[in-house]
Amino acid sequence: MRKKVLAANWKMNLLRNEALDLYSNLDLALLNFQEIETVLFPPSIYISELQTKGNLSLGIQNIYFENKGAYTGEIAAAQAKSIGCTYVLIGHSERRELFLESDDLLKKKVNSALAENLKIIFSCGESLEVRTKKDHLSFVKKQLENSLFHLSEKEILNCIIAYEPIWAIGSGLNASEQQAEEMHSEIRYLLAENYSNKISEQISIIYGGSCNTSNAAQLFACPNVDGALVGGASLDKFSFIELAARLK
Numbered sequence: 001m002r003k004k005v006l007a008a009n010w011k012m013n014l015l016r017n018e019a020l021d022l023y024s025n026l027d028l029a030l031l032n033f034q035e036i037e038t039v040l041f042p043p044s045i046y047i048s049e050l051q052t053k054g055n056l057s058l059g060i061q062n063i064y065f066e067n068k069g070a071y072t073g074e075i076a077a078a079q080a081k082s083i084g085c086t087y088v089l090i091g092h093s094e095r096r097e098l099f100l101e102s103d104d105l106l107k108k109k110v111n112s113a114l115a116e117n118l119k120i121i122f123s124c125g126e127s128l129e130v131r132t133k134k135d136h137l138s139f140v141k142k143q144l145e146n147s148l149f150h151l152s153e154k155e156i157l158n159c160i161i162a163y164e165p166i167w168a169i170g171s172g173l174n175a176s177e178q179q180a181e182e183m184h185s186e187i188r189y190l191l192a193e194n195y196s197n198k199i200s201e202q203i204s205i206i207y208g209g210s211c212n213t214s215n216a217a218q219l220f221a222c223p224n225v226d227g228a229l230v231g232g233a234s235l236d237k238f239s240f241i242e243l244a245a246r247l248k
């Protein structure tokens with residue numbers, strides 16, 4: 001069966017001491033949730049200082065697709081791996097929108113991450129404009145086709161898909177259970193169509209966008225929602241631990 005996944009995306013938040021403090025609290029508390037795959041995406045400059053005593057996996061919020069060389073400010077997949085990362089986040093809408101990352105660039109990042117045996121949380125999701133036109137299903141389908149569905153069966157099994165509607169991220173307005181389940185079951189169907197039922201059933205599809213302690217139980221009750229990628233609510237240890245308890 002597929003894993004339940006709870007991931008924290010700290011984005012560009014927290015100073016060093018705040019990050020170390022939150023990390024040590026979470027790392028210990030999450031020991032009680034061994035059956036869930038918990039992943040933390042801290043700001044990359046802190047990662048090498050974080051030593052897990054439990055089952056919290058570390059991920060990097062971004063990589064560049066080249067292995068090494070003259071790319072000032074960038075970080076390669078192999079470098080992320082060398083400081084203890086096992087995951088990378090690719091396709092987040094903030095990277096797509098603010099840093100103009102195209103489907104084609106994301107595809108290269110996906111390939112580069114897998115070449116270093118990093119697992120991927122691949123984020124997809126539509127804008128409010130696209131949803132208003134009722135084009136959300138075909139929009140997300142294209143995102144997956146353009147950046148992910150070229151992978152082999154073995155490779156796609158190292159990916160978790162995060163459905164994160166842009167209008168829900170940081171807005172306090174989460175997708176309803178119906179909206180989340182509609183998209184998650186569509187993604188599951190696309191995985192079956194492009195790979196097989198067996199593969200599709202093994203891949204975790206998680207939800208992101210204003211997921212918090214007041215809406216998590218309803219979202220996690222959806223048959224195709226296997227967990228969450230959490231921004232704001234992951235910056236508070238009590239909220240994040242409560243989310244793990246809801247998912248368990």
Ligand code: PGA
Pocket residue numbers: 009164168169170171208209210211229230231232233
């Ligand atoms: P949010 O962010 O939980 O603050 O909406 C989610 C994300 O951006 O991954």
